[in-house]
Amino acid sequence: MKPLILETQDLCVAYGRVEAIHKVSIRIREGEIVTVIGPNGAGKTTLLSALMGLLPARGDIRYQGQLSSGSTAVDKLVGKGLVLVPEKRELFGSMSVADNLLLGAFARHRRGLRDHAKTMDEVFAIFPRLAERRTQEAGTLSGGERQMLAMGRALMAKPTLLMLDEPSLGLAPLIVREIFRIVQQLKAMGVSILLVEQNARAALQVADYGYVLENGSVALENDARSLLDDPRVIESYLGLGGSHSIAA
Amino acid sequence: MRCDGTAAPRTPAGIGVNASIALILVQDGVTNGAIYALLSLALVLVFAVTRVIFIPQGEFVAYGALSMAAVTAGFLPPTMWLVVTLGIAVALVDSVAALREGAAARLPMIILKNAVLPVLALLAVRYLPLKTLAYPLQIAVALLFVVPLGPQIYRLAFQPVAEATVLLLLIVSVAVHFVLLGLGLYFFGAEGGRTPAFTDGGFNLGASYIQFQTLWIVGIAAVLIAGLALFFEHSIYGKALRATAINRTGARLMGISADLAGKLCFTLAALVGAFSGILIAPITTIYYDTGFLIGLKGFVGAIVGGLASYPLAAAGAILVGLLESYSSFYASAYKEVIVFTLIIPVLLWRSLTTHQVDDEEH
Numbered sequence: 001m002k003p004l005i006l007e008t009q010d011l012c013v014a015y016g017r018v019e020a021i022h023k024v025s026i027r028i029r030e031g032e033i034v035t036v037i038g039p040n041g042a043g044k045t046t047l048l049s050a051l052m053g054l055l056p057a058r059g060d061i062r063y064q065g066q067l068s069s070g071s072t073a074v075d076k077l078v079g080k081g082l083v084l085v086p087e088k089r090e091l092f093g094s095m096s097v098a099d100n101l102l103l104g105a106f107a108r109h110r111r112g113l114r115d116h117a118k119t120m121d122e123v124f125a126i127f128p129r130l131a132e133r134r135t136q137e138a139g140t141l142s143g144g145e146r147q148m149l150a151m152g153r154a155l156m157a158k159p160t161l162l163m164l165d166e167p168s169l170g171l172a173p174l175i176v177r178e179i180f181r182i183v184q185q186l187k188a189m190g191v192s193i194l195l196v197e198q199n200a201r202a203a204l205q206v207a208d209y210g211y212v213l214e215n216g217s218v219a220l221e222n223d224a225r226s227l228l229d230d231p232r233v234i235e236s237y238l239g240l241g242g243s244h245s246i247a248a
Numbered sequence: 249m250r251c252d253g254t255a256a257p258r259t260p261a262g263i264g265v266n267a268s269i270a271l272i273l274v275q276d277g278v279t280n281g282a283i284y285a286l287l288s289l290a291l292v293l294v295f296a297v298t299r300v301i302f303i304p305q306g307e308f309v310a311y312g313a314l315s316m317a318a319v320t321a322g323f324l325p326p327t328m329w330l331v332v333t334l335g336i337a338v339a340l341v342d343s344v345a346a347l348r349e350g351a352a353a354r355l356p357m358i359i360l361k362n363a364v365l366p367v368l369a370l371l372a373v374r375y376l377p378l379k380t381l382a383y384p385l386q387i388a389v390a391l392l393f394v395v396p397l398g399p400q401i402y403r404l405a406f407q408p409v410a411e412a413t414v415l416l417l418l419i420v421s422v423a424v425h426f427v428l429l430g431l432g433l434y435f436f437g438a439e440g441g442r443t444p445a446f447t448d449g450g451f452n453l454g455a456s457y458i459q460f461q462t463l464w465i466v467g468i469a470a471v472l473i474a475g476l477a478l479f480f481e482h483s484i485y486g487k488a489l490r491a492t493a494i495n496r497t498g499a500r501l502m503g504i505s506a507d508l509a510g511k512l513c514f515t516l517a518a519l520v521g522a523f524s525g526i527l528i529a530p531i532t533t534i535y536y537d538t539g540f541l542i543g544l545k546g547f548v549g550a551i552v553g554g555l556a557s558y559p560l561a562a563a564g565a566i567l568v569g570l571l572e573s574y575s576s577f578y579a580s581a582y583k584e585v586i587v588f589t590l591i592i593p594v595l596l597w598r599s600l601t602t603h604q605v606d607d608e609e610h
């Protein structure tokens with residue numbers, strides 16, 4: 001079995017006194033795509049924010065074997081190849097596409113790795129649309145282009161583990177398919193991926209392993225293939241008009 | 249009108265402004281406006297990146313000018329003791345933080361960079377013949393013991409509360425201002441300082457006399473502003489600062505740490521402030537508390553730019569300089585009132601024409 005790249009043990013995250021994540025334990029192995037699916041408000045974004053060090057958390061987070069316990073500075077984790085594409089994208093709206101991409105390589109630049117020109121060519125090869133728009137302001141891009149830029153910017157950091165928060169959110173089916181194709185392509189390039197998605201079917205189809213998060217806890221976990229065939233998952237997340245709850 | 253309000257060109261009452269007086273006023277206005285423009289850019293930068301309204305900006309002007317006065321008189325800048333003391337304090341605070349994180353391996357570097365380096369610099373400069381040093385080297389020595397105060401103050405006073413509200417940051421800022429003011433009195437005493445001009449003399453342009461120093465001021469201010477523009481447009485660190493100002497969360501996710509961004513722009517603000525002081529020290533006597541009013545006028549310029557737009561802030565600052573020189577000619581008793589009253593129509597105009605945008609919510 002491949003070595004673990006990220007592992008949490010009884011992770012709890014609270015907003016004030018309200019606990020949004022309760023005793024969540026997940027594992028991601030090198031080169032795997034792991035997906036976390038679940039209804040709105042389940043705590044998926046909260047989980048990713050805590051993993052990234054954006055939110056304080058209780059319980060253990062182990063990235064590349066090192067305990068980071070939710071208080072490690074974000075820039076340290078980015079420097080070690082843990083990169084998040086957030087749900088809100090957080091682009092630099094009044095800066096050009098090229099500058100947004102360049103800043104994706106900031107952490108590498110700080111460590112003395114000055115290969116961003118080459119990396120940018122690789123990103124442009126994956127997203128030719130970005131190359132066409134390199135001088136355009138990020139704030140004027142279309143929704144799909146914004147998502148491509150957010151992913152491209154994350155790739156500029158040459159991530160070891162890439163965390164994607166709903167990359168298909170609000171995109172046309174054609175672009176969604178394109179995004180999932182790219183996710184698989186990244187896996188082939190050796191990038192480990194933690195994929196948070198509402199589009200459960202597409203996510204489980206590309207993933208190796210999946211977790212179902214409900215009300216801040218893991219309700220179900222299994223190989224992605226098994227989850228696709230699991231009647232509880234089919235009823236709640238894959239069927240039409242599902243109830244979006246397994247525990248209930 | 250000079251920054252401290254002295255040496256106003258006076259004419260007998262009742263005589264209208266002829267062309268040469270207008271030229272003198274414009275010259276004064278633009279000279280001071282150039283300094284205010286520099287300061288307003290630094291204020292906009294610091295606010296955009298850290299949300300700190302940098303009241304102590306003026307103290308850096310005074311420290312720069314008075315340190316330069318000390319160096320040209322052959323003394324070491326007294327602020328060097330402050331740089332050394334704060335350096336040791338930063339080393340302590342950073343060491344404790346590193347130990348808490350379990351990163352003991354970083355201790356030697358932390359201590360070397362923050363505590364040992366200032367002491368070495370002090371020892372090195374001690375044996376220099378300061379008084380006979382070339383002018384640019386004297387400037388370098390004066391800056392060497394003022395500019396580090398910028399990042400040191402950020403680390404000690406602002407970084408621990410970096411996530412606080414703008415109001416709390418403002419309160420800290422006011423506190424730092426008073427501390428630096430008091431220390432300024434302690435270090436430099438109550439009497440003012442003046443330095444020799446970069447180049448003595450001047451020349452006649454039509455009916456008016458132009459000092460070389462005013463050319464230096466406007467020229468160097470323009471070069472510094474252009475340099476800052478290049479830094480923000482073309483270097484990755486400049487872009488990182490802009491990114492932090494545009495989207496704080498986005499910048500953090502790129503590994504641009506708020507601490508680094510904060511230290512970087514406080515360094516720039518300290519450099520701009522101290523250099524401004526060195527520029528005006530030959531044409532006006534600077535006291536330990538002169539900086540505050542100068543800084544405030546830069547602030548009026550920054551307000552014109554809504555604390556967000558660099559070109560508008562610079563234009564506002566030039567406007568402040570001109571308004572100041574004209575009002576000191578026509579109604580010198582009300583000079584400051586007129587300048588600061590400029591804020592009111594500007595704020596009214598801004599509140600009517602702009603709508604609240606919150607970049608962090610996108």
Ligand SMILES: Nc1ncnc2c1ncn2[C@@H]1O[C@H](COP(=O)(O)OP(=O)(O)OP(=O)(O)O)[C@@H](O)[C@H]1O
Pocket residue numbers: 015020038039040041042043044045046047087198
């Ligand atoms: N800043 C906050 N303060 C207080 N409560 C919050 C905050 N952010 C999220 N929550 C709450 O925490 C819970 C989990 O939110 P989270 O954004 O993690 O859900 P999610 O699974 O990502 O949902 P979605 O699929 O809609 O993006 C929700 O009940 C939400 O209202």
Ligand SMILES: [Mg+2]
Pocket residue numbers: 044045046087165
């Ligand atoms: Mg979410």
